[in-house]
Amino acid sequence: MAKAKRKSGKTSIDMTAMCDVAFLLLSFFVMTSTAKLPEPHPVDTPSSTVQQKLPEANLAMVTIGDEKVYFTISDRDLRGPVLDKVAEKYNITFTNEEREAFKLMDGFGVDIKQLPALLKLKGSDRNKEGVQGGIPYTEDNNQLSEWLLASRFAAREKGEELKIAIKGDALETYPMMKKVIDMMQEQKINKFFLVTGLRGEDF
Amino acid sequence: MAELNTGDSGGGKGGKIRSKKNSGSVDLTAMVDLAFLLITFFMLTTTLSKPQSMNLAMPDKDPDLVEKNKTEVADDRTMTVLLGKDNQLMWYFGQLQAPFVAPTKEVYGKDGIRKVLLQYIKSVPARYGNDPKKGLIVIIKATSEANYKNIVDILDEMAITKVQTYAIVDISQPELDLLSTQGLN
Numbered sequence: 001m002a003k004a005k006r007k008s009g010k011t012s013i014d015m016t017a018m019c020d021v022a023f024l025l026l027s028f029f030v031m032t033s034t035a036k037l038p039e040p041h042p043v044d045t046p047s048s049t050v051q052q053k054l055p056e057a058n059l060a061m062v063t064i065g066d067e068k069v070y071f072t073i074s075d076r077d078l079r080g081p082v083l084d085k086v087a088e089k090y091n092i093t094f095t096n097e098e099r100e101a102f103k104l105m106d107g108f109g110v111d112i113k114q115l116p117a118l119l120k121l122k123g124s125d126r127n128k129e130g131v132q133g134g135i136p137y138t139e140d141n142n143q144l145s146e147w148l149l150a151s152r153f154a155a156r157e158k159g160e161e162l163k164i165a166i167k168g169d170a171l172e173t174y175p176m177m178k179k180v181i182d183m184m185q186e187q188k189i190n191k192f193f194l195v196t197g198l199r200g201e202d203f
Numbered sequence: 204m205a206e207l208n209t210g211d212s213g214g215g216k217g218g219k220i221r222s223k224k225n226s227g228s229v230d231l232t233a234m235v236d237l238a239f240l241l242i243t244f245f246m247l248t249t250t251l252s253k254p255q256s257m258n259l260a261m262p263d264k265d266p267d268l269v270e271k272n273k274t275e276v277a278d279d280r281t282m283t284v285l286l287g288k289d290n291q292l293m294w295y296f297g298q299l300q301a302p303f304v305a306p307t308k309e310v311y312g313k314d315g316i317r318k319v320l321l322q323y324i325k326s327v328p329a330r331y332g333n334d335p336k337k338g339l340i341v342i343i344k345a346t347s348e349a350n351y352k353n354i355v356d357i358l359d360e361m362a363i364t365k366v367q368t369y370a371i372v373d374i375s376q377p378e379l380d381l382l383s384t385q386g387l388n
Contacts, residue, residue: 012230015230015232016231019235022239022242025242029245030245033249046352046356047355048255048257048355048356050257050362051255052255053254054254165256167254168351170350170351170355171351173348173351174286174346174354175347181261185261190260190262190263191260192258192260192261194256194257194258194358195255195256196255196256197254198255202313
């Protein structure tokens with residue numbers, strides 16, 4: 001009987017502090033982060049203590065994972081000329097839409113013959129597992145080498161030197177890495193950026 | 204008395220009906236909801252920082268240049284590191300046929316190869332009267348059993364111990380045989 005009934009009504013909590021924290025975190029994330037690019041084949045890079053940022057401009061990145069090779073050109077205005085050069089080499093013509101779609105596509109890894117089909121797919125479908133099976137890099141059909149060469153030419157025409165980064169899976173075997181590095185050395189590329197994560201010296 | 208003068212210069216004294224002074228609370232629930240929604244969005248769609256990178260310069264393979272730039276490597280400054288399977292490595296000092304220090308098994312990391320490197324990076328220049336041009340030379344040779352992580356790890360050790368001269372070179376058959384007998388290949 002004597003139970004004191006709580007006044008039923010709006011229970012208002014002071015949200016000010018919570019709001020402050022939320023916006024602090026929000027601004028932190030906005031400032032420190034860069035957008036994650038969708039990748040056709042995500043890899044786990046090994047870590048190193050070297051604190052050197054990967055250059056962003058004029059960069060071609062070769063991603064190696066599960067014995068498959070993917071190629072990324074960082075600059076959008078470079079992608080058009082590169083596609084033209086490679087298309088010319090393999091006698092494939094790309095329509096204007098396909099060319100525009102290629103410019104907007106970040107990384108890819110398919111045989112050049114399958115590239116038009118890939119470009120027809122929606123952006124979200126392109127990076128599904130199994131869609132992109134890697135760029136051929138065998139001796140008699142070394143398309144990766146052609147892509148690299150074309151990118152370097154296109155960068156040279158812009159008056160820049162193309163930088164080459166290798167992003168390999170930590171558990172990728174050495175012979176596979178060596179194959180790719182040897183292929184680049186045939187083009188007299190002797191300097192690479194190895195993409196790594198960051199760790200402390202205590203390991 | 205700590206009141207902000209809101210601009211009316213005393214004229215309407217008493218004439219104004221002040222609204223009841225509360226702490227000025229606005230319902231922030233919706234704002235907090237929105238903020239957390241955005242935080243979640245940013246956390247899920249972004250990577251925290253730009254990837255790091257490591258420079259790697261490989262020795263030139265052009266036969267003409269190789270002939271011209273043949274580097275004479277003093278065997279009493281040269282340490283060879285052989286990367287084998289299962290994250291193990293082996294190192295020796297000098298030439299394989301007549302090593303100054305016989306091939307020794309070692310592991311990666313601060314208690315393994317780093318200790319050895321730190322020891323030699325001091326002792327080798329000391330022998331040459333601290334001539335900075337005559338430091339330790341490390342030759343890295345990987346077997347086909349080694350993986351990419353091993354390569355990055357050993358390059359990282361080079362960066363940590365500040366070895367100035369190092370190169371990744373193809374492994375030779377006697378070295379492969381040696382690793383096989385030790386169970387590293």
